[in-house]
Amino acid sequence: MCGIIAYSGGRIAESILIDGLKRLEYRGYDSAGLAVARRKKMTVVRAVGKVSDLEKKLARRKLAGHYGMAHTRWATHGRPSEQNAHPHGDCQGKISIVHNGIIENYQDLKEELIAQKHVFTSQTDSEVVAHLVEEYFDGDLETAVLKTVQRLQGTFGLAVMHADIDRQIVMVKRGSPIIIGIGENEYFAASDAMALLPYTEKIISLNDDEMAVLNAGGYYIKNLNNELLEREIEICAGRDYLADKKGYEHFMLKEIFEQPEAIENAFRGRLVEAEGVSKLGGLEPVLERLKNMKKLIIVSCGTSYYAGLLGRYIFENLTALHVEVEVASEFRYRKLKMNEDTVVLALSQSGETADTIAAIREAKRKGALILGVVNVVGSAIAQITAAGVYNHAGPEFGVASTKIYTSQLVILTLIALLIGRYQDVSYNEGSEVIQAIKKLPKQVEKILADMEHVRALAQAYAPFEDFLFIGRLFNYPTAMEGALKLKEISYIHAEGYAAGEMKHGPISLIDENFPTVAIVSQDCTFDKMLSNIQEIKARNGRVLSVASQGCGRVRDVCDDVIWVPETLPLLQPILNIVPLQLFAYFIARERGCDIDKPRNLAKSVTVE
Protein backbone atom coordinates (compact mmCIF):
# COMPACT_ATOMS: atom_id res chain seq x y z
CA MET A 1 0.00 0.00 0.00
CA CYS A 2 1.21 3.56 0.61
CA GLY A 3 4.96 4.15 0.52
CA ILE A 4 7.23 6.84 1.98
CA ILE A 5 10.74 7.94 1.05
CA ALA A 6 12.56 10.95 2.50
CA TYR A 7 16.04 12.38 2.01
CA SER A 8 18.27 14.94 3.68
CA GLY A 9 21.88 15.47 2.58
CA GLY A 10 24.22 16.99 0.05
CA ARG A 11 22.68 15.58 -3.11
CA ILE A 12 19.74 16.88 -5.13
CA ALA A 13 16.77 15.28 -3.38
CA GLU A 14 14.44 14.99 -6.37
CA SER A 15 16.18 12.15 -8.22
CA ILE A 16 16.65 10.12 -5.01
CA LEU A 17 12.99 10.56 -4.13
CA ILE A 18 11.80 9.51 -7.59
CA ASP A 19 14.10 6.50 -7.58
CA GLY A 20 12.77 5.58 -4.12
CA LEU A 21 9.18 5.88 -5.30
CA LYS A 22 9.92 3.51 -8.18
CA ARG A 23 11.26 0.96 -5.72
CA LEU A 24 8.04 1.27 -3.72
CA GLU A 25 5.77 0.91 -6.75
CA TYR A 26 5.38 -2.85 -6.25
CA ARG A 27 3.38 -2.22 -3.08
CA GLY A 28 0.45 -0.85 -5.12
CA TYR A 29 -0.76 2.78 -5.30
CA ASP A 30 -2.96 5.10 -7.31
CA SER A 31 -1.25 8.51 -7.00
CA ALA A 32 2.15 9.88 -6.10
CA GLY A 33 3.77 13.13 -5.04
CA LEU A 34 6.83 14.80 -3.64
CA ALA A 35 7.83 17.91 -1.71
CA VAL A 36 11.27 19.51 -1.85
CA ALA A 37 12.32 22.58 0.12
CA ARG A 38 14.95 25.14 -0.80
CA ARG A 39 15.71 28.66 0.40
CA LYS A 40 12.68 28.68 2.71
CA LYS A 41 10.36 27.73 -0.14
CA MET A 42 8.39 24.48 -0.27
CA THR A 43 7.54 23.02 -3.68
CA VAL A 44 4.97 20.23 -3.88
CA VAL A 45 4.19 18.28 -7.05
CA ARG A 46 1.53 15.53 -7.15
CA ALA A 47 -0.03 13.39 -9.85
CA VAL A 48 -2.75 10.78 -10.19
CA GLY A 49 -1.58 7.51 -11.75
CA LYS A 50 1.95 6.22 -11.95
CA VAL A 51 5.28 7.60 -10.76
CA SER A 52 6.01 8.14 -14.47
CA ASP A 53 3.06 10.60 -14.54
CA LEU A 54 4.67 12.48 -11.67
CA GLU A 55 7.99 12.50 -13.52
CA LYS A 56 6.29 14.03 -16.57
CA LYS A 57 5.03 16.88 -14.41
CA LEU A 58 8.45 17.33 -12.84
CA ALA A 59 10.13 17.47 -16.24
CA ARG A 60 8.67 20.95 -16.64
CA ARG A 61 10.47 22.30 -13.56
CA LYS A 62 13.82 21.81 -11.85
CA LEU A 63 13.82 21.29 -8.11
CA ALA A 64 17.28 21.92 -6.71
CA GLY A 65 16.56 21.33 -2.98
CA HIS A 66 18.65 19.02 -0.80
CA TYR A 67 15.86 17.72 1.44
CA GLY A 68 12.45 16.40 0.67
CA MET A 69 9.92 13.63 0.93
CA ALA A 70 7.77 11.63 -1.44
CA HIS A 71 4.82 9.26 -1.24
CA THR A 72 2.80 6.72 -3.17
CA ARG A 73 -0.83 6.71 -2.04
CA TRP A 74 -3.35 3.87 -2.08
CA ALA A 75 -6.70 5.58 -1.55
CA THR A 76 -8.59 4.95 1.70
CA HIS A 77 -10.20 8.27 2.67
CA GLY A 78 -11.06 10.17 -0.52
CA ARG A 79 -10.76 8.99 -4.13
CA PRO A 80 -7.44 8.99 -6.03
CA SER A 81 -6.97 12.64 -7.06
CA GLU A 82 -4.24 15.25 -7.10
CA GLN A 83 -5.73 17.01 -4.06
CA ASN A 84 -5.84 13.79 -2.07
CA ALA A 85 -2.32 12.72 -3.05
CA HIS A 86 0.47 13.34 -0.51
CA PRO A 87 2.44 15.37 0.54
CA HIS A 88 -0.14 17.49 2.34
CA GLY A 89 0.57 20.95 3.58
CA ASP A 90 -0.45 23.62 6.07
CA CYS A 91 -2.24 26.89 5.30
CA GLN A 92 1.01 28.85 4.80
CA GLY A 93 2.62 26.35 2.41
CA LYS A 94 5.58 25.99 4.77
CA ILE A 95 5.01 22.47 6.14
CA SER A 96 4.83 19.19 4.25
CA ILE A 97 3.83 15.82 5.62
CA VAL A 98 3.49 12.31 4.23
CA HIS A 99 1.56 9.68 6.15
CA ASN A 100 1.00 5.94 6.02
CA GLY A 101 -1.75 4.45 8.20
CA ILE A 102 -5.09 5.80 9.31
CA ILE A 103 -5.89 8.69 11.66
CA GLU A 104 -9.05 7.37 13.29
CA ASN A 105 -10.06 10.60 15.03
CA TYR A 106 -9.42 12.82 12.00
CA GLN A 107 -13.04 14.02 11.78
CA ASP A 108 -12.97 15.48 15.29
CA LEU A 109 -9.55 17.03 14.70
CA LYS A 110 -10.61 18.45 11.36
CA GLU A 111 -13.68 20.13 12.86
CA GLU A 112 -11.54 21.59 15.63
CA LEU A 113 -8.97 22.90 13.13
CA ILE A 114 -11.61 24.33 10.80
CA ALA A 115 -13.06 26.20 13.80
CA GLN A 116 -9.55 27.64 14.26
CA LYS A 117 -9.72 28.87 10.63
CA HIS A 118 -7.54 26.20 9.03
CA VAL A 119 -8.40 25.62 5.38
CA PHE A 120 -8.43 22.00 4.15
CA THR A 121 -7.86 21.12 0.53
CA SER A 122 -8.28 17.31 0.56
CA GLN A 123 -10.71 14.67 1.78
CA THR A 124 -7.93 12.68 3.47
CA ASP A 125 -7.49 11.83 7.11
CA SER A 126 -3.77 12.67 6.75
CA GLU A 127 -4.15 16.40 6.10
CA VAL A 128 -5.06 17.04 9.75
CA VAL A 129 -1.45 16.22 10.65
CA ALA A 130 -0.08 19.13 8.59
CA HIS A 131 -2.52 21.57 10.17
CA LEU A 132 -1.92 20.30 13.69
CA VAL A 133 1.84 20.73 13.22
CA GLU A 134 1.16 24.24 11.95
CA GLU A 135 -0.97 24.93 15.01
CA TYR A 136 1.78 23.79 17.41
CA PHE A 137 4.78 25.15 15.45
CA ASP A 138 6.70 27.78 17.30
CA GLY A 139 10.05 27.65 15.51
CA ASP A 140 10.74 24.10 16.74
CA LEU A 141 9.45 21.37 14.41
CA GLU A 142 10.37 18.48 16.69
CA THR A 143 8.25 19.81 19.55
CA ALA A 144 5.38 20.58 17.21
CA VAL A 145 5.43 16.99 15.92
CA LEU A 146 5.60 15.59 19.47
CA LYS A 147 2.54 17.65 20.44
CA THR A 148 0.77 16.61 17.25
CA VAL A 149 1.20 12.86 17.69
CA GLN A 150 -0.18 13.11 21.20
CA ARG A 151 -3.47 14.14 19.57
CA LEU A 152 -3.57 11.32 17.03
CA GLN A 153 -5.49 8.06 17.38
CA GLY A 154 -4.86 5.27 14.92
CA THR A 155 -1.73 4.24 13.07
CA PHE A 156 0.94 6.30 11.45
CA GLY A 157 4.30 6.28 9.78
CA LEU A 158 4.93 10.00 9.37
CA ALA A 159 7.48 12.30 7.80
CA VAL A 160 7.29 16.05 8.46
CA MET A 161 9.43 18.94 7.21
CA HIS A 162 9.37 22.73 7.30
CA ALA A 163 10.65 25.06 4.59
CA ASP A 164 12.37 27.31 7.18
CA ILE A 165 14.37 24.54 8.85
CA ASP A 166 17.05 23.51 6.41
CA ARG A 167 17.48 19.76 5.85
CA GLN A 168 15.49 18.69 8.88
CA ILE A 169 13.00 15.85 8.53
CA VAL A 170 11.12 14.42 11.50
CA MET A 171 9.86 10.85 11.29
CA VAL A 172 7.48 9.16 13.74
CA LYS A 173 6.13 5.63 13.88
CA ARG A 174 3.11 3.95 15.43
CA GLY A 175 1.93 0.77 13.75
CA SER A 176 3.23 1.59 10.27
CA PRO A 177 6.90 0.89 9.45
CA ILE A 178 9.58 3.56 9.24
CA ILE A 179 13.18 2.63 8.46
CA ILE A 180 16.01 5.16 8.77
CA GLY A 181 18.95 4.80 6.36
CA ILE A 182 22.34 6.15 7.38
CA GLY A 183 24.73 7.26 4.65
CA GLU A 184 27.90 9.37 4.57
CA ASN A 185 26.68 12.77 5.78
CA GLU A 186 23.28 12.04 4.32
CA TYR A 187 20.18 10.43 5.78
CA PHE A 188 17.24 8.62 4.33
CA ALA A 189 13.95 7.31 5.63
CA ALA A 190 11.40 5.01 4.07
CA SER A 191 8.48 2.79 4.86
CA ASP A 192 10.29 -0.16 3.27
CA ALA A 193 14.03 -0.94 3.33
CA MET A 194 13.83 -1.81 -0.39
CA ALA A 195 13.73 1.90 -1.20
CA LEU A 196 16.96 2.55 0.69
CA LEU A 197 19.15 -0.35 -0.35
CA PRO A 198 20.79 1.29 -3.38
CA TYR A 199 22.05 4.07 -1.09
CA THR A 200 22.91 2.37 2.19
CA GLU A 201 22.78 -0.95 3.99
CA LYS A 202 22.97 0.75 7.40
CA ILE A 203 19.49 1.00 8.78
CA ILE A 204 17.52 1.48 11.98
CA SER A 205 13.91 0.26 12.13
CA LEU A 206 11.96 2.60 14.36
CA ASN A 207 9.83 0.92 17.03
CA ASP A 208 6.32 2.09 17.79
CA ASP A 209 6.21 5.48 19.48
CA GLU A 210 9.71 6.43 18.42
CA MET A 211 10.77 9.52 16.55
CA ALA A 212 13.82 10.10 14.36
CA VAL A 213 15.13 13.56 13.58
CA LEU A 214 17.30 13.81 10.46
CA ASN A 215 19.42 16.95 10.21
CA ALA A 216 22.19 18.38 8.03
CA GLY A 217 24.84 17.26 10.51
CA GLY A 218 23.43 14.01 11.90
CA TYR A 219 20.41 12.22 13.27
CA TYR A 220 19.01 11.15 16.62
CA ILE A 221 16.18 8.99 17.88
CA LYS A 222 13.84 9.79 20.75
CA ASN A 223 10.79 8.34 22.38
CA LEU A 224 7.59 10.33 22.56
CA ASN A 225 8.52 11.49 26.09
CA ASN A 226 11.32 13.42 24.38
CA GLU A 227 14.05 11.15 25.81
CA LEU A 228 17.05 10.33 23.61
CA LEU A 229 17.43 6.64 22.74
CA GLU A 230 20.52 4.61 21.89
CA ARG A 231 19.69 2.47 18.87
CA GLU A 232 22.10 0.08 17.22
CA ILE A 233 22.58 0.30 13.48
CA GLU A 234 21.61 -2.91 11.66
CA ILE A 235 23.04 -4.06 8.34
CA CYS A 236 20.26 -4.90 5.93
CA ALA A 237 21.53 -7.77 3.79
CA GLY A 238 19.02 -7.50 0.98
CA ARG A 239 21.12 -5.81 -1.69
CA ASP A 240 21.25 -8.92 -3.85
CA TYR A 241 17.52 -8.70 -4.15
CA LEU A 242 17.25 -5.14 -5.39
CA ALA A 243 14.15 -4.85 -7.51
CA ASP A 244 15.49 -6.28 -10.75
CA LYS A 245 13.51 -8.52 -13.06
CA LYS A 246 16.69 -10.34 -14.15
CA GLY A 247 15.51 -10.59 -17.75
CA TYR A 248 11.98 -11.77 -16.96
CA GLU A 249 9.13 -9.70 -18.36
CA HIS A 250 7.43 -9.47 -14.96
CA PHE A 251 8.35 -9.98 -11.31
CA MET A 252 5.54 -12.51 -11.07
CA LEU A 253 7.13 -14.76 -13.70
CA LYS A 254 10.55 -14.34 -12.11
CA GLU A 255 9.12 -15.29 -8.72
CA ILE A 256 7.29 -18.32 -10.13
CA PHE A 257 10.66 -19.45 -11.50
CA GLU A 258 12.36 -18.76 -8.16
CA GLN A 259 10.23 -21.42 -6.48
CA PRO A 260 12.72 -24.29 -6.62
CA GLU A 261 15.20 -22.09 -4.76
CA ALA A 262 12.59 -20.64 -2.37
CA ILE A 263 11.40 -24.16 -1.48
CA GLU A 264 14.97 -25.27 -0.90
CA ASN A 265 15.59 -22.21 1.31
CA ALA A 266 12.49 -23.12 3.33
CA PHE A 267 13.88 -26.54 4.30
CA ARG A 268 17.66 -26.02 4.07
CA GLY A 269 19.29 -26.87 7.41
CA ARG A 270 15.89 -27.74 8.87
CA LEU A 271 15.75 -31.49 8.17
CA VAL A 272 17.22 -34.03 10.62
CA GLU A 273 17.24 -37.10 8.41
CA ALA A 274 18.77 -39.41 11.01
CA GLU A 275 15.74 -38.87 13.24
CA GLY A 276 13.03 -38.38 10.63
CA VAL A 277 12.16 -34.98 12.08
CA SER A 278 12.56 -31.28 11.37
CA LYS A 279 14.56 -28.76 13.37
CA LEU A 280 13.33 -25.18 13.53
CA GLY A 281 15.66 -22.95 15.53
CA GLY A 282 13.06 -20.18 15.72
CA LEU A 283 10.65 -22.47 17.60
CA GLU A 284 13.13 -23.91 20.08
CA PRO A 285 12.46 -21.31 22.81
CA VAL A 286 8.80 -22.41 22.91
CA LEU A 287 9.20 -26.11 22.18
CA GLU A 288 7.92 -27.27 25.57
CA ARG A 289 4.74 -25.24 25.15
CA LEU A 290 4.32 -26.56 21.63
CA LYS A 291 4.58 -30.15 22.84
CA ASN A 292 1.72 -29.49 25.27
CA MET A 293 -0.56 -27.49 23.02
CA LYS A 294 -4.10 -28.77 22.50
CA LYS A 295 -5.39 -26.49 19.83
CA LEU A 296 -3.84 -24.67 16.88
CA ILE A 297 -5.50 -21.71 15.16
CA ILE A 298 -3.96 -20.47 11.92
CA VAL A 299 -4.76 -16.84 11.00
CA SER A 300 -3.94 -15.09 7.75
CA CYS A 301 -5.40 -13.33 4.71
CA GLY A 302 -5.68 -13.97 0.98
CA THR A 303 -3.14 -16.39 -0.41
CA SER A 304 -1.64 -16.82 3.04
CA TYR A 305 -5.13 -17.87 4.21
CA TYR A 306 -5.29 -20.56 1.53
CA ALA A 307 -1.87 -21.76 2.69
CA GLY A 308 -3.44 -21.89 6.17
CA LEU A 309 -6.35 -23.99 4.90
CA LEU A 310 -3.85 -26.47 3.53
CA GLY A 311 -1.98 -26.22 6.81
CA ARG A 312 -5.06 -27.61 8.55
CA TYR A 313 -4.99 -30.71 6.33
CA ILE A 314 -1.23 -31.09 6.82
CA PHE A 315 -1.50 -30.82 10.61
CA GLU A 316 -4.47 -33.21 10.68
CA ASN A 317 -2.34 -35.72 8.82
CA LEU A 318 0.79 -35.43 10.90
CA THR A 319 -0.46 -34.47 14.38
CA ALA A 320 -3.28 -35.20 16.78
CA LEU A 321 -4.06 -31.49 17.18
CA HIS A 322 -7.41 -29.79 16.87
CA VAL A 323 -6.78 -27.24 14.09
CA GLU A 324 -8.85 -24.23 13.06
CA VAL A 325 -8.12 -21.74 10.30
CA GLU A 326 -9.54 -18.25 10.37
CA VAL A 327 -9.51 -15.31 8.01
CA ALA A 328 -7.67 -12.73 10.12
CA SER A 329 -10.22 -9.97 9.50
CA GLU A 330 -12.96 -12.17 11.06
CA PHE A 331 -10.86 -13.66 13.82
CA ARG A 332 -10.61 -10.53 15.90
CA TYR A 333 -14.40 -10.13 16.17
CA ARG A 334 -15.18 -13.78 16.91
CA LYS A 335 -15.67 -15.26 20.37
CA LEU A 336 -13.10 -18.01 19.95
CA LYS A 337 -12.08 -20.08 22.94
CA MET A 338 -8.40 -19.61 23.67
CA ASN A 339 -6.09 -20.16 26.60
CA GLU A 340 -2.46 -21.03 27.31
CA ASP A 341 -2.91 -24.45 25.63
CA THR A 342 -3.79 -22.68 22.39
CA VAL A 343 -1.25 -21.71 19.76
CA VAL A 344 -2.14 -19.05 17.21
CA LEU A 345 0.02 -19.17 14.10
CA ALA A 346 0.08 -16.13 11.80
CA LEU A 347 1.10 -16.62 8.17
CA SER A 348 2.20 -13.51 6.33
CA GLN A 349 4.56 -12.73 3.50
CA SER A 350 4.90 -9.05 4.36
CA GLY A 351 4.55 -9.32 8.12
CA GLU A 352 2.65 -6.04 7.83
CA THR A 353 -0.92 -7.09 7.09
CA ALA A 354 -3.12 -5.01 9.38
CA ASP A 355 -5.86 -7.65 9.82
CA THR A 356 -3.34 -10.32 10.76
CA ILE A 357 -1.64 -7.97 13.22
CA ALA A 358 -5.00 -7.13 14.84
CA ALA A 359 -5.86 -10.84 15.08
CA ILE A 360 -2.66 -11.85 16.84
CA ARG A 361 -2.87 -8.90 19.22
CA GLU A 362 -6.34 -10.14 20.18
CA ALA A 363 -5.07 -13.72 20.63
CA LYS A 364 -2.19 -12.48 22.77
CA ARG A 365 -4.64 -10.73 25.05
CA LYS A 366 -6.45 -14.07 25.52
CA GLY A 367 -3.25 -15.81 26.61
CA ALA A 368 -2.49 -17.88 23.50
CA LEU A 369 1.07 -18.48 22.38
CA ILE A 370 1.62 -16.51 19.16
CA LEU A 371 3.84 -17.86 16.39
CA GLY A 372 4.59 -16.48 12.96
CA VAL A 373 5.70 -17.73 9.57
CA VAL A 374 6.88 -14.51 7.96
CA ASN A 375 9.05 -13.65 4.96
CA VAL A 376 10.06 -10.07 5.77
CA VAL A 377 12.69 -10.19 8.50
CA GLY A 378 12.05 -7.83 11.40
CA SER A 379 8.55 -6.93 10.18
CA ALA A 380 5.74 -6.02 12.58
CA ILE A 381 4.41 -9.60 12.86
CA ALA A 382 7.92 -10.94 13.42
CA GLN A 383 8.23 -8.49 16.30
CA ILE A 384 4.85 -9.24 17.90
CA THR A 385 5.11 -13.04 17.81
CA ALA A 386 6.80 -15.00 20.59
CA ALA A 387 8.63 -17.26 18.15
CA GLY A 388 8.49 -18.24 14.52
CA VAL A 389 10.04 -19.33 11.26
CA TYR A 390 11.26 -17.13 8.44
CA ASN A 391 10.65 -18.14 4.83
CA HIS A 392 14.02 -16.80 3.66
CA ALA A 393 12.54 -16.67 0.15
CA GLY A 394 13.88 -13.23 -0.79
CA PRO A 395 11.54 -10.31 -1.44
CA GLU A 396 8.36 -10.89 -3.39
CA PHE A 397 7.58 -7.90 -5.60
CA GLY A 398 4.74 -9.21 -7.77
CA VAL A 399 1.46 -8.30 -6.09
CA ALA A 400 0.20 -11.83 -6.68
CA SER A 401 1.92 -14.07 -4.16
CA THR A 402 3.56 -17.15 -5.68
CA LYS A 403 6.85 -18.29 -4.20
CA ILE A 404 5.82 -17.40 -0.67
CA TYR A 405 2.73 -19.61 -0.92
CA THR A 406 4.74 -22.73 -1.79
CA SER A 407 7.38 -21.78 0.76
CA GLN A 408 4.66 -21.40 3.44
CA LEU A 409 3.38 -24.90 2.62
CA VAL A 410 6.86 -26.39 3.09
CA ILE A 411 7.29 -24.62 6.43
CA LEU A 412 3.84 -25.69 7.65
CA THR A 413 4.81 -29.28 6.84
CA LEU A 414 8.06 -28.87 8.80
CA ILE A 415 6.21 -27.49 11.84
CA ALA A 416 3.62 -30.30 11.66
CA LEU A 417 6.40 -32.87 11.37
CA LEU A 418 8.20 -31.41 14.37
CA ILE A 419 5.09 -31.71 16.53
CA GLY A 420 3.90 -34.96 14.95
CA ARG A 421 7.12 -36.73 15.87
CA TYR A 422 6.32 -36.09 19.56
CA GLN A 423 2.95 -37.71 18.87
CA ASP A 424 2.01 -40.54 16.47
CA VAL A 425 4.31 -40.02 13.50
CA SER A 426 6.85 -42.87 13.31
CA TYR A 427 10.47 -42.54 12.21
CA ASN A 428 9.58 -44.20 8.89
CA GLU A 429 6.67 -41.84 8.23
CA GLY A 430 8.82 -38.85 9.18
CA SER A 431 11.59 -40.02 6.87
CA GLU A 432 9.15 -40.50 4.01
CA VAL A 433 8.00 -36.87 4.38
CA ILE A 434 11.61 -35.65 4.49
CA GLN A 435 12.62 -37.57 1.37
CA ALA A 436 9.57 -36.23 -0.48
CA ILE A 437 10.32 -32.63 0.59
CA LYS A 438 13.87 -32.95 -0.71
CA LYS A 439 12.61 -33.93 -4.16
CA LEU A 440 10.28 -30.91 -4.48
CA PRO A 441 12.73 -28.38 -6.02
CA LYS A 442 13.59 -30.71 -8.91
CA GLN A 443 9.91 -31.58 -9.41
CA VAL A 444 8.98 -27.89 -9.60
CA GLU A 445 11.79 -27.37 -12.13
CA LYS A 446 10.25 -30.11 -14.26
CA ILE A 447 6.85 -28.35 -14.22
CA LEU A 448 8.48 -25.04 -15.14
CA ALA A 449 10.26 -26.70 -18.05
CA ASP A 450 6.79 -27.43 -19.49
CA MET A 451 5.88 -23.72 -19.51
CA GLU A 452 5.19 -23.55 -23.27
CA HIS A 453 2.40 -26.11 -22.96
CA VAL A 454 0.74 -23.98 -20.25
CA ARG A 455 1.22 -20.84 -22.34
CA ALA A 456 -0.54 -22.48 -25.30
CA LEU A 457 -3.44 -23.55 -23.10
CA ALA A 458 -3.67 -20.06 -21.61
CA GLN A 459 -3.98 -18.60 -25.11
CA ALA A 460 -6.84 -20.99 -25.84
CA TYR A 461 -8.67 -20.23 -22.57
CA ALA A 462 -8.01 -16.46 -22.41
CA PRO A 463 -11.27 -15.43 -24.14
CA PHE A 464 -13.51 -16.99 -21.44
CA GLU A 465 -14.95 -14.60 -18.84
CA ASP A 466 -15.81 -17.11 -16.08
CA PHE A 467 -13.98 -20.08 -14.58
CA LEU A 468 -14.74 -22.70 -11.96
CA PHE A 469 -11.81 -24.32 -10.13
CA ILE A 470 -12.55 -27.58 -8.30
CA GLY A 471 -10.62 -30.01 -6.15
CA ARG A 472 -11.11 -32.34 -3.21
CA LEU A 473 -9.16 -32.73 0.03
CA PHE A 474 -5.67 -31.23 -0.44
CA ASN A 475 -6.71 -29.95 -3.84
CA TYR A 476 -9.66 -27.96 -2.48
CA PRO A 477 -7.56 -25.07 -1.10
CA THR A 478 -5.48 -25.37 -4.28
CA ALA A 479 -8.65 -24.74 -6.30
CA MET A 480 -9.31 -21.58 -4.28
CA GLU A 481 -5.76 -20.33 -4.66
CA GLY A 482 -5.78 -21.12 -8.40
CA ALA A 483 -9.01 -19.11 -8.79
CA LEU A 484 -7.59 -16.21 -6.76
CA LYS A 485 -4.46 -16.07 -8.93
CA LEU A 486 -6.56 -15.91 -12.09
CA LYS A 487 -9.06 -13.31 -10.87
CA GLU A 488 -6.60 -10.93 -9.26
CA ILE A 489 -4.28 -10.49 -12.23
CA SER A 490 -6.56 -11.10 -15.26
CA TYR A 491 -9.85 -9.66 -13.85
CA ILE A 492 -11.64 -12.81 -15.00
CA HIS A 493 -14.37 -14.06 -12.70
CA ALA A 494 -13.16 -17.31 -11.11
CA GLU A 495 -14.47 -19.35 -8.18
CA GLY A 496 -12.71 -22.07 -6.24
CA TYR A 497 -14.97 -24.83 -4.94
CA ALA A 498 -14.78 -28.15 -3.16
CA ALA A 499 -15.65 -30.47 -6.05
CA GLY A 500 -18.28 -32.24 -3.95
CA GLU A 501 -20.11 -28.93 -3.49
CA MET A 502 -20.55 -28.48 -7.22
CA LYS A 503 -23.85 -30.32 -7.34
CA HIS A 504 -25.18 -28.08 -4.56
CA GLY A 505 -25.24 -24.97 -6.70
CA PRO A 506 -22.42 -24.03 -9.09
CA ILE A 507 -23.25 -26.77 -11.59
CA SER A 508 -26.16 -24.61 -12.76
CA LEU A 509 -23.59 -22.20 -14.23
CA ILE A 510 -21.92 -24.81 -16.41
CA ASP A 511 -22.26 -24.55 -20.18
CA GLU A 512 -19.85 -24.31 -23.12
CA ASN A 513 -18.87 -20.75 -22.06
CA PHE A 514 -17.99 -21.64 -18.47
CA PRO A 515 -14.84 -23.80 -18.31
CA THR A 516 -13.68 -25.73 -15.27
CA VAL A 517 -10.17 -26.29 -14.01
CA ALA A 518 -10.14 -29.61 -12.14
CA ILE A 519 -7.22 -30.51 -9.89
CA VAL A 520 -6.85 -34.26 -9.63
CA SER A 521 -4.44 -36.37 -7.62
CA GLN A 522 -3.88 -40.08 -7.15
CA ASP A 523 -5.44 -40.20 -3.67
CA CYS A 524 -8.66 -41.41 -2.07
CA THR A 525 -10.66 -38.75 -3.93
CA PHE A 526 -9.55 -39.74 -7.44
CA ASP A 527 -12.68 -41.68 -8.55
CA LYS A 528 -15.01 -39.02 -7.15
CA MET A 529 -13.13 -36.32 -9.05
CA LEU A 530 -13.53 -38.28 -12.28
CA SER A 531 -17.29 -38.48 -11.66
CA ASN A 532 -17.45 -34.71 -11.08
CA ILE A 533 -15.58 -34.07 -14.32
CA GLN A 534 -17.99 -36.33 -16.19
CA GLU A 535 -20.93 -34.41 -14.74
CA ILE A 536 -19.44 -31.22 -16.15
CA LYS A 537 -18.75 -32.82 -19.54
CA ALA A 538 -22.35 -34.04 -19.68
CA ARG A 539 -23.39 -30.36 -19.53
CA ASN A 540 -21.07 -29.27 -22.36
CA GLY A 541 -18.56 -27.73 -19.96
CA ARG A 542 -14.94 -27.60 -21.08
CA VAL A 543 -12.52 -29.13 -18.56
CA LEU A 544 -8.81 -28.47 -18.13
CA SER A 545 -7.21 -30.77 -15.61
CA VAL A 546 -4.07 -30.43 -13.55
CA ALA A 547 -3.29 -34.05 -12.79
CA SER A 548 -0.43 -35.98 -11.26
CA GLN A 549 1.24 -38.53 -13.45
CA GLY A 550 -0.44 -41.56 -11.91
CA CYS A 551 -3.90 -40.29 -12.96
CA GLY A 552 -3.83 -41.61 -16.56
CA ARG A 553 -7.62 -42.02 -16.80
CA VAL A 554 -8.03 -38.24 -16.60
CA ARG A 555 -6.93 -38.06 -20.23
CA ASP A 556 -10.11 -39.86 -21.35
CA VAL A 557 -12.54 -37.46 -19.67
CA CYS A 558 -10.94 -33.99 -19.94
CA ASP A 559 -10.43 -31.65 -22.88
CA ASP A 560 -6.93 -30.67 -21.80
CA VAL A 561 -4.47 -31.90 -19.19
CA ILE A 562 -1.40 -30.39 -17.54
CA TRP A 563 0.64 -33.21 -16.03
CA VAL A 564 2.63 -32.70 -12.85
CA PRO A 565 5.01 -35.08 -11.07
CA GLU A 566 3.64 -37.12 -8.19
CA THR A 567 4.56 -36.71 -4.52
CA LEU A 568 2.91 -37.50 -1.16
CA PRO A 569 -0.73 -36.31 -1.11
CA LEU A 570 0.02 -33.74 1.60
CA LEU A 571 2.80 -32.21 -0.53
CA GLN A 572 1.01 -32.50 -3.88
CA PRO A 573 -0.50 -28.95 -3.59
CA ILE A 574 3.03 -27.50 -3.73
CA LEU A 575 3.37 -28.97 -7.22
CA ASN A 576 -0.22 -28.53 -8.39
CA ILE A 577 -0.31 -24.78 -7.84
CA VAL A 578 2.71 -24.06 -10.04
CA PRO A 579 1.02 -24.62 -13.45
CA LEU A 580 -2.01 -22.69 -12.17
CA GLN A 581 0.23 -19.72 -11.37
CA LEU A 582 1.63 -19.93 -14.92
CA PHE A 583 -1.87 -20.35 -16.38
CA ALA A 584 -3.09 -17.18 -14.61
CA TYR A 585 0.06 -15.33 -15.63
CA PHE A 586 -0.21 -16.17 -19.34
CA ILE A 587 -3.95 -15.46 -19.49
CA ALA A 588 -3.35 -12.04 -17.88
CA ARG A 589 -0.52 -11.40 -20.33
CA GLU A 590 -2.71 -12.44 -23.25
CA ARG A 591 -5.32 -9.93 -22.07
CA GLY A 592 -2.75 -7.14 -21.70
CA CYS A 593 -3.16 -6.72 -17.93
CA ASP A 594 -0.72 -4.94 -15.62
CA ILE A 595 0.43 -8.21 -14.07
CA ASP A 596 2.77 -6.99 -11.33
CA LYS A 597 0.44 -4.20 -10.25
CA PRO A 598 -3.16 -5.28 -10.78
CA ARG A 599 -5.75 -2.53 -10.41
CA ASN A 600 -6.94 -1.71 -6.88
CA LEU A 601 -4.53 -4.16 -5.24
CA ALA A 602 -1.63 -3.51 -2.91
CA LYS A 603 1.26 -5.76 -1.97
CA SER A 604 1.14 -4.96 1.73
CA VAL A 605 -2.37 -4.40 3.02
CA THR A 606 -1.71 -2.11 5.93
CA VAL A 607 -5.30 -1.03 6.63
CA GLU A 608 -8.05 -3.17 8.18
Ligand code: F6R
Ligand atom coordinates in the same frame (compact mmCIF):
# COMPACT_ATOMS: atom_id res chain seq x y z
C1 F6R B 1 -2.73 -12.65 -3.37
C2 F6R B 1 -1.98 -12.02 -2.30
C3 F6R B 1 -2.74 -11.54 -1.12
C4 F6R B 1 -1.89 -11.74 0.16
C5 F6R B 1 -2.63 -11.15 1.37
C6 F6R B 1 -1.88 -11.40 2.65
O1 F6R B 1 -1.89 -13.11 -4.38
O2 F6R B 1 -0.80 -11.86 -2.38
O3 F6R B 1 -3.96 -12.18 -1.01
O4 F6R B 1 -1.66 -13.11 0.33
O5 F6R B 1 -2.81 -9.78 1.18
O6 F6R B 1 -0.62 -10.82 2.62
P1 F6R B 1 0.52 -11.25 3.61
O7 F6R B 1 0.89 -12.66 3.30
O8 F6R B 1 1.64 -10.29 3.34
O9 F6R B 1 -0.02 -11.12 5.01
